Amino acid sequence: MKQHKPETSKIGRPRDYEEDEALNKAMLLFWRHGFETTSMSLLSKNMNMNAPSIYAAFGDKKSLFLKALDLYVGKLSEIESFLDNAPSAFEATYEILKQSAIRFTGKETPTGCMLASAVASCSAESADVQITTAKIRAKIESLIKQRIEKDIKNQILPKSFSAEAFAALATATIQGMSVLARDGASRKKVLLIAETSMLSWNHG
Structure with missing residues (x-):
């Protein structure tokens, strides 16, 4: 070097x-x-x-x-460890959403999520970069899904609870919060989106 x-x-x-x-x-x-x-x-x-x-x-x-x-994402193994060690899938997912909202609205960093904003305007020539970011999002969604499935198995959540749907909802919420933050939404508003998204767990 x-x-x-x-x-x-x-x-x-x-x-x-x-x-x-x-x-x-x-x-x-x-x-x-x-x-x-x-x-x-x-x-x-x-x-x-x-x-x-x-x-x-x-x-x-x-x-x-x-x-x-x-560097932005950190080690996925650390996210997996966090999800595994959290008291419940609900608390783990809510914390991920809250921390995302805070990160997306930081004063010392650009707004929104780098996974989304960095490839938002990419051309076909950068398709491999877009695929990489999509795979990272999919992996995070998969880790949330696995934690929800663990809670279903341990009867913390009912069998009728859809791990796939609620994991997808979490990642969709993250992407939505990113767009709002890029558009200038306040931290209070973005955190409210995170909180409101988690209310759906009561009806899962």
């Missing part, structure tokens, strides 16, 4: 720290502008790295985006 520290970087700061910092900046750019609209020149300027250094550290633009996406 080529050295890419700028001459003005602080002495003693580890290179992996600088790469993490650069990746976070790339994540914010993709989140705000989308995959296709974010140019290499914009990435280079904001990451404080020239193009060859970006390629050496992260690969091409698509590889950089996927690494930024991993």
Whole structure:
């Protein structure tokens, strides 16, 4: 891996720290502008790295985006562990919705969900990027579904409760909250959507 520290970087700061910092900046750019609209020149300027250094550290633009996406989502194993260890599927799902609402309306980050906004205007040439984000959403939905099924098996939820439908409702709610946040909805309003969505569990 080529050295890419700028001459003005602080002495003693580890290179992996600088790469993490650069990746976070790339994540914010993709989140705000989308995959296709974010140019290499914009990435280079904001990451404080020239193009060859970006390629050496992260690969091409698509590889950089996927690494930024991993940073945004976090490890899916951590989401799975959270769902497994929560007191119930209801509490786990509600917490995921609340945290999503808070994240989508943060003042220090772009609004909405990066999984949706980064590929909203992608062309057919970036179909593989769209497929990747869709697979991540599907995996999260599957993890919620598995947790609901666990509660049905343990008789916390009735057998008539549709794990598939309510897991899909959760992911649809997340996408809807993302759109509202991108449109400028307040955190209070987006959190209300999360709360209202969970009311349907009482009639499942």
